[in-house]
Amino acid sequence: MKTTEQTTEEKATRQCWECLKRRLVCDLTRPGCRKCQKVGKECPGYDQQKPLQWIAPGKVSSRRRNKQSQPKQLSPAVQAASRPSKGAEGCEKKKTTCAGVCSHEERALEVGSRFAALVIRDIQKLEGALHGGDPAKVIPYKEENGIPHYGGMLSETSDIVQAVYYFNTQIYPTMVCVTEMAPNPYIMYFPLAALHVLPPSVHHILVCFAMNHRINSVPNGSDRQVVSENWSKVYHHRGEAIRQMSNAIALDKTRCCDATITSVLMFLCVELQQSSSINWRTHSDGLLKLLNMRGGLMPVFRTKAQLAPCIMLFVLIVIMSNTTSPAMNQFVLAGTVDELIQNVTEMYSIIFPNVLCPPELFVVLLRICELRSRASTILFDVDDDTCFIEANDILERIEAFEPKDWAQPNAFYDEWLLIGTMWKASLGIYAICSFQSIYILPSSPSLSATRALYSDSLFLAVKSAMLSSRINKFVLWPLVVLGFSAGYQGDGLKNWVEQQLSDVSRLQGSTSPLKARAVLKRYWAREERSWEECFDRPYAFVV
Structure with missing residues (x-):
């Protein structure tokens, strides 16, 4: 029978200073950890403040630096x-x-x-x-x-x-x-x-993001051999990121944790940056399911501040991609359009710096997408004129918007005016053409004249915006809309849009503008002029 008194060891709540210094995992044993004892060192303990270390006379606590290396240190x-x-x-x-x-x-x-x-x-x-x-x-x-x-x-x-x-x-x-x-x-x-x-998945995604940006921002005439050699690294890190995310999702503990949600969102952004995956919707579906496991998109947005930028980017990607997707293949984020508008309004303060769209026009964009989706299911109900009335109401809202009244009265007034003009003209073309393609609105001379006026206004605004370093990174979607409208005009505007998309690709370090250019060129080669004909599958031209 044991005669020694049985005691319960009380564990420390933090590493000892010696293990922290040596980057070891401390066993947290009191009064001193066993790892220090094994190497013959006196454990300095677990106090909040680092204990003083006495140096014997004649000894120094740090090495002298090489004077010759100081100028070249950094x-x-x-x-x-x-x-x-x-x-x-x-x-x-x-x-x-x-x-x-x-x-x-x-x-x-x-x-x-x-x-x-x-x-x-x-x-x-x-x-x-x-x-x-x-x-x-x-x-x-x-x-x-x-x-x-x-x-x-x-x-x-x-x-x-x-x-x-x-x-x-x-x-x-x-x-x-x-x-x-x-x-x-x-x-x-x-x-x-x-x-x-x-997590390791984010590390690999960061490498993919940086390399994609570097490759796509290389000016014309540069050595393409160096660029092609980097693609093998991109594919390697992309594969490692997928493997790490798959491992995390396979475990109950990490399936829908913050790190996994962040990794999936960043991977989605990199896929759109590279435009190599045609199944970006698969990533979006998976991300929405992970958020639903945590209670839903908006509950997570309201309670997890660290995930707010991820959810905001996800919502922005989905909304903008719905504009260039078929009317019958829209990504649904909310049960009703009013619920979606309420959710977007709640987070629009952090959406706005990423898109610079006037709030009232962004709400109009949401209503256009919802009306397209709803009308596509009742195309053969000729007795229902509700969609026609709503479409005309949307056009009146767009026409009533005044960029001069919205533009901020500060040092950047001219640029705010350009932004307001771009969005008004872009939404005007988008509304008219997308509604006509699913027969909500007729193909009338008056609407054709209105579209032509919007197209001229949009061309002048985008041309000026491309010269501004502050707003030329926000012209991709208006430029895509202008490219669609160029199908009704001559080769001059088509060639100009094609060149601008190439410049935006290098400016933003993304192949997404090049993907848009390819879609527009295919559409220009066809005879039919229809929004559904141009964007016949889900596209996401988002940077």
Whole structure:
């Protein structure tokens, strides 16, 4: 029989300072952990503040740096990437500097190797700063979302770090300029420390996003061999992202967690950026099912602030893709159009900076899509003129909108005026042509004249918008609508739209405008002029 007194060991709630320093998983044993005992070290304990370390006389606590290496420690481009941008004032200057650095693949590899060494330092900072300075609270968060405890450097770390570097130096500075007109809280500098608490699927998706942007933004006449060599990396990381997401969805614990929902949404965005997948609707269906497992789209939006930007982007993608999808194949987000309008109105404050559409016109867009879907099911009910009345009411709402009254009276008034004009003309053409294609409205000379006026107005507005660095990233959908209207006009406008779509593709680093160009060219070659004939399958021209 044992004579020693049985005691219950009380576990600590945070790692000891020695294990944290050595990046080990502490066993949390009190009064000192056993891992420190095994290596012959005195456990410093689990106090909130790091204990003082006494240094024997004649010894130093840090190594002296090599004086010769100090001037070459970080290049100006890396220094720019390792701290947040100071705003839009230096946007053009920073963009020019970074473009010169990233124009050579060898230089990018060198910078990525140096930058990778900073990952561990940023991880340590995150461990100490996240959740009120208690690193032990990071572990439950990672376990809840199925995020592994990264130990050491992965074989693909260089690609991942270079992707973050590319975003911070090539993409983020150009987006800062956009936020001058409409501040966007979700356009931000990407902190390297965040990689530590992101799932592997997001890491691979980031690489796909950065490489796709790099490949598609290469100017004409550049060395295409370098571009083609990068496609193998894109396919590799895409496959790894799919594998990681499949593993997460297969487990009950991580099937619909925050990390999985974020991964699926980011993967959907990258697929649309590359336009390689014709089954993007499959990703959308899956994402909606995951959200329904969490209680529904809007309940998650209201209760999970960290998922708000994901849900907003998902809603925006679905709404804009419905405009270029057949009337009988619309993606349904709500039971009724009034419910959808209410939901969109609730989140429109964060939708607006991503689309710059006047709120009243965005509601009109929702009503057009809903009326198209409803009318497609009653095409043979000739006695019902409800759809005809609603269609004319929508046209009256569009015509009543005055861009001059809506334009913001500030330093960007002219650009706000262009945006309002673009959206009014685009929706006018979309409403008339899409309603005529499913026989809600007749093909009358007066409607043809109205469409022609909208087309001329839209051409002038898009032409001016392409010259503005603040709004030329928002012209893709109006440009697609103008391309459809060009089918009624000569080859001059068609050639101009085709060239502008190529420029927008390089500007946005996406093949989505090129996909739109291919769809329009196929439509131009046909004799029939119909919205349903042009967009005969679900297309999503969204960046």
